[in-house]
């Protein structure tokens with residue numbers, strides 16, 4: 001049983017799966033992480049499932065930022081990967097959700113990225 005992301009909208013639990021390198025599924029999901037702009041997370045369309053790379057050495061703030069970003073894709077019902085407009089919208093909603101919950105350091109990570117769009121993929 002996977003934990004539910006705290007960014008889940010009411011009535012719609014988003015499962016959070018932080019994939020450990022020791023996990024049998026790790027090799028299978030690793031290539032998918034690079035499909036998203038952050039490279040460390042992935043939202044599985046239609047399954048309300050957020051995957052985060054547990055082997056990337058992310059600290060607590062980075063993990064929270066990735067989780068909020070991927071949850072935003074789910075909440076906004078994005079159905080396309082690598083869409084620059086969707087990435088922007090996901091970051092903006094994630095910043096709002098992080099700040100609402102007091103994760104200001106995690107929010108700042110995304111704000112820095114929004115202010116330096118040339119460094120985005």
Ligand SMILES: [Zn+2]
Pocket residue numbers: 036037038069073086087090
């Ligand atoms: Zn994204």
